[in-house]
Amino acid sequence: MKHSPDENSCGLSMTWLETVSVTMDVSKNGFHRDLVTTVYFGPGFPDGLEALLVHRLPSGIYIDQYQLASLKEDTGLQVLLGSEVDLEAPAHTSEEFIVLVYPALDQGSLKATLPIHGRYHKPSLAGKRFELVEIKLPKLILRTDTCTQLISFPPYKIVDSPCTVHNLSICQWLEIQHQQEQDPVSLEIPLGDGSLVEPVCAGTLLVTLLCCAILSRSIWRHGVFLDNVILT
Secondary structure, eight states: OOOOTTTSSTTOOHHHHTTOEEEEEEESOTTEEEEEEEEEOOSSOOTTEEEEEEEEEOTTEEOOHHHHHHHHHHHOOOEEESSOOOSSOOGGGOOOEEEEEOOOEETTEEEEEEEEEEOOOOOBSSOOOEEEEEEOOOEEEEEETTOSOOOOBTTBEEEEEESSTTOOSEEEEEEEOOSSOOOOEEEEEEOOBGGGHHHHHHHHHHHHHHHHHHHHHHHHHHHHHHHHHHHO
């Protein structure tokens, strides 16, 4: 039996879904930024609507799970990490990772602000000053809390994801296809100058040897003075 999307998708009709738009931006400067995702919904907001943003973040950035725990208490930010994140690892030994954000919905829109941090990158030997890290638009998936069986209809498809941030059960969600695909946002991560490694190492070694020589001479002179005092 063929179902009509407008009648059998738990209030998530094709007509309404075509009004949904997603934008993403990055605020602040330096290594510590905020990734801001905004979703706009058209008229006819379904009752009991729940949303989930699925970010696939590149290896050049990380998220601090301890900061997330603090933000959850202070602002109610609900974030589930797909894997453990090593805060100290450099970019070239890290991998991309999944982040699930459960935003609070306001009538007609939602906004989720996720704190992100740039990882250390290998110094450049070619005089390159910055590494460009691109972040793609997250997937938006929707469900209604009263729906028991979603109906899939092109171009939308049903996916399974945790029902809540507590990750105790799996629910069916409808993955939304963005009508106007936004280009990835990018971060410029400062790079060290690899050509300065040898001069810096040589200078550091020279200063260390000089300090050792001065300390040794001072210790020897004061040691001789103390010996003379004791003998007299």
